[in-house]
Amino acid sequence: GAVVSQHPSRVICKSGTSVKIECRSLDFQATTMFWYRQFPKQSLMLMATSNEGSKATYEQGVEKDKFLINHASLTLSTLTVTSAHPEDSSFYICSARDSSTPEQYFGPGTRLTVT
Amino acid sequence: QKEVEQDPGPLSVPEGAIVSLNCTYSNSAFQYFMWYRQYSRKGPELLMYTYSSGNKEDGRFTAQVDKSSKYISLFIRDSQPSDSATYLCAMSGGGRRALTFGSGTRLQVQP
Secondary structure: OOOEEEEOOEEEEOOOOOEEEEEEEOOOOOOEEEEEEEOOOOOOEEEEEEEOOOOOEEOOOOOOOOEEEEEEEOOEEEEEEOOOOHHHOEEEEEEEEOOOOOOOEEOOOEEEEEO | OOOEEOOOOOEEEEOOOOEEEEEEEOOOOEEEEEEEEEOOOOOOEEEEEEEOOEEEEEOOEEEEEEOOOOEEEEEEOOOOHHHOEEEEEEEEEOOEEEEEEOOOEEEEEEO
């Protein structure tokens, strides 16, 4: 299957700072990338969908000014958590797909802890 | 009511057993069906992808889709302790690019 990487795998930051998470498709062109959030023992919650070169589409209840998404190339999308607070601590996972198939391939996830 | 319903488990089976995991859904527009396996603190791994109704087999895994009943299944033969994980069904279609996930079933295979 296709490979998606995510960096960093784990990050600890102080309240009020911003954190950037990178998601890369390593062996295919990701026309669409998705960002999810997952709390312990819960399923994935879709935060936003982004297409290369376009503005992201955010799900209801997700603050676009707090979770900045950039999908500047066919292999890279970034999620920036701005002015992070302890309640933003979570497991963030990206996925990617190309335009020809509906399968989504997930990155390994980033565990964010805000102190 | 959720669009996709999945029993959260946990489901505990002895090693070597046949495991049956299931999801039901309500949106008749769904036509792409996937099963993911997620180990603790890891991203989901795509196991099986099926388009529309029918069966698909890959090694010890068999995926079944019955669109008339809006019911999908994943069977695992000769289950191993390494199969212990959370299994998520996911589906899309009807112009929606994002996947709609079930809540996941936690499987424990006892050695």
